[in-house]
Amino acid sequence: MPDWVCLCVIIILLLSLLIIAVFIVYSGLLSEINIQTGSPPIKNVTFAYKFKEEPYRNCGQLFKECRSVGPKLSCIGVFYDDPKKVPGQRCRCAVGSILGEGESKPSEELLKRYEKSGFNVFSFPEVTHVVTASFPHRTLLSVLLGVRRVYPRLNHYIKERRLCAHPFLEIYRGGQIHYMAPLARQGDFYVPEVRQVERRLPAGEESHSDTELSDSNSEYSSGSGILLSDSRETSRAPSSVHSVLSPDEGGVDYGEGSSAASASKQLDWELSDGQQGTGQEQNHGASDQKSLDMASQEWGVAVGGEE
Structure with missing residues (x-):
């Protein structure tokens, strides 16, 4: 092979590597x-979503569906499980489009368009304190880089x-990709399907949570305790908007996973060995167990992939 051909090949390879390097840097x-801890990047929102119980690396298809219905709307993903602790096929997420935020309400035409495409509609309240971060969203690679770089720092911070x-x-x-984890009213961020999945868990299956539930309506939570709001003060969209209240859990532990990357576990309110409390308290605990059969679990990755 002539020397000039080898030189051309080397130059092409170097240019290719340079282009790849620039692309990766540009992606974030x-x-x-x-x-940081502070105000959330969103106010109270109404969003159309689809719920899936599958490996988070497959969530990209849900985002494509959202963009196909509302290409100009902001997308949102909510991730409830830690793929390092929950089998991939049981990781739960809700992915959708933001239809209205703050005082802005979605139109009936927009609601019907998403419902016709198989989406459900739900609303999230505005909370005063969240853990938040942002990452540039310039290419598809940005999603994966965000998972790899942002979530380990979030984990350490929390x-x-x-x-x-x-x-x-x-x-x-x-x-931008805005990452957010509420520090108050966490139960209001659990879509109804999460509770339904918990009810399908086999009897006697071990819970992923070691935390205890605390009936508190505080607007801010810290430490290992759990804070739960028993009211939803967010304004509601038309009659198609649904709400659910779910128990909360303490800190999270997620590894370097996808975009976004959360936490839900089955709650067990049984008194230890049946020896604690009076008979009246035990009956009360059994009753509470029926109504509170879901709790949060530590969470990890989101859209781009998982480990």
Whole structure:
């Protein structure tokens, strides 16, 4: 092979590597990541979603469906399980489009369009405190890079400060991926299907949660305790908008997984060995167990993939 041909091949390879390197950097490889506690990136929202119980790496198809129905709307993903602790086929997520935010209400035509495509409609309240971070959303690779870079820092931040933050949301808007985990009213961020999945769990199956439930309506939670709001103060969309209240769980533990990347576990309110409390308290515990059969679990990855 002539020398000039070899030289051309080398130059082409070097240029290819340079282009790949520039593409990865542009996608967010070196972007600064700031984790903080403060106001959420979204207000109270109404969104259309589809619920799936499957490996998070398959969630990309749900986002495509959302964009096909409402290409100009912001996408949102909510992730309830930690793929390192829950089998991939049982990881739960809700992926959809934001139809209305704050005082803005979705139109009946928009609601019908999404419902015709098989989406459900739900509303989230606006909370005062969340753990949040952002990452550039410039290419498809940005989603995976966000998972690899943002979630380990979120994990460290939450554990270091002993916060109770779950589930994990990802909001795609304005060329940014906004990561958010509420520190209050976590139960209001669990769609109805999460409770239905918990009820299908086989009897006697071990819960993934070691935390205890605390009946508190505090607007801010820290430490290993669990805070639960028993009211939904968010404004509701038309009659097709549904709500659910779910128990919460303490801190989260997620590895380097997808975009976004949360937590839900079955709650067990049995008194130890039947020896604690009076007979009246035990009956009360049994009654509570029927009505509170779901709790949150530590969460990990989201859209781009999982480990």
